[in-house]
Amino acid sequence: MPVAVRDWLLPAPSGVEVVRDARERRLIGLEIAVVLTVTLGLSALRSALSLVEALLAPAPLASQQVTLNAPASTDTVVDLAFQLVRVLQLVGWGALAVYLLLRAGIALRRVGLDRTRPGRDALGALGLAALIGIPGLGLYLLGRVIGIAPDVAPSTLTDVWWRIPVLVASALANAWAEEIVMIGYLLTRLRQLGWSENRAIGATAVLRGAYHLYQGVGAFFGNVVMGLVFGRVWQRSNRLWPLVGAHALIDVVAFVGYAFLPGITQVR
Template sequence: MNLRPWLTPTRPAQIEVVTDPTARRGIGIEIAIVLTLTFGLSAASSLLSIIEDLLSTEGLGGASVALNSSSSDLGLIDFFRQLLSATKLFAIAALGIYLIWRAGVPLARIGFPKLRAKFDVGLGAGLAALIGIPGLGLYLVARALDLNVQVLPSNLDETFWRLPMLVFSAIANSAAEEFVVVAYLITRLRQLGWSENRSVLFSAVLRGSYHLYQGFGAALGNIVMGLVFGRVFQRTDRIWPLVIGHALIDTVAFVGFALLRDHLSWLR
């Protein structure tokens, strides 16, 4: 098996490098604005969170964070707040798609919108297993070494809408991250003439940075995930396997924890 195309891929010729200085400056400004409004501020907030945990008396290992938290004691209000939060993530994904199209890049270059069910679902499931299973092991090791906070995938109350909402949130998280941090960002960096390795590294470090609030193990795991997912996108020009794989990982984590919370004390 020839690994060179995976280790040192060439930038696709179909995406032209923008050479006009004004246009290049515009792309750079656009990237800065998009990342600031989406995941850049999350990265800054994550940095503050981990500093706060490190400076606390209990340390990083004594801290905890819930990924899906109840936001109201009133069930109906909580439902609509969860719905709005997920909808915002889908809007972020839509922004990434729109800006790729607005830049003159055919959406087919990212494998959107057509879904190749057998290929995309199969590869997505494979990516979920490749990242999810070792990721659980990394979390346990990081917890044992006090390098991670205790991550609670959900603490939503037991309502009839809890499980569907957790699945919806998992898909929303996946769509926002993969369409912006991978598809949009790598496409625009290609237009700036960045190498494939440089662009995938930038994308992966960004992904790790906004997960830093979960601890150093989570940040490292997400950097690895970003490298793998980004390279698969670069080699296949398909975004759907990434969205599917990420959604499967989050769905198993969110729903599995909600259903088996009382039997998962070993994860804490």
């Protein structure tokens, strides 16, 4: 294996001190449990239950459909309000994680949320989006062929004036919430508890896959791979914006592309 490739498969030194005080460690563990309970951990439980329900349904999984952005009301104004509340919830999840890091004395530059490298961060986002998005689509289509994935519809919102802006906002909010909570916050806190870098990204990658289980087994494995890649990129580069940007690009293409080409099935 080339040395450069091997180096990227290994974590870089983190520079984060392990917390030794027993009381502080308990508080960090409790904080993680609370954050996951109100954010993506709870989503993982709901997602797993959704998959169980789908498997128990009379219709085979391959004939079922899952919608990522669905109408919440028959009234277009009320529906818009519901969609914006969902976006606000996701923004709030990420903001909560940022706040807790700041309260713990961890500057945002230490997790890669500073604005010192906008150009390189943007290029990194484009590269990661291609690296993850194209194989992810292939894995989903394979799952459809072999019958282990439902039909994933990124959007069934009606063709109203606010549909595209809401889909873009939803994509950005998804990316913000997931990468801030799963990478910036959770990996940092696990470092403080003394978890090894490999163990930490393994656990967070499985959790990322778990809250996508409602999209089928293929989505689980695809998102586990995404979590492993994103986690290692962050551990090596200490830059979080490229991950947020890549995730946002993948979702924007899926959500907006599907809205314009409803016959084309895409995934997150």
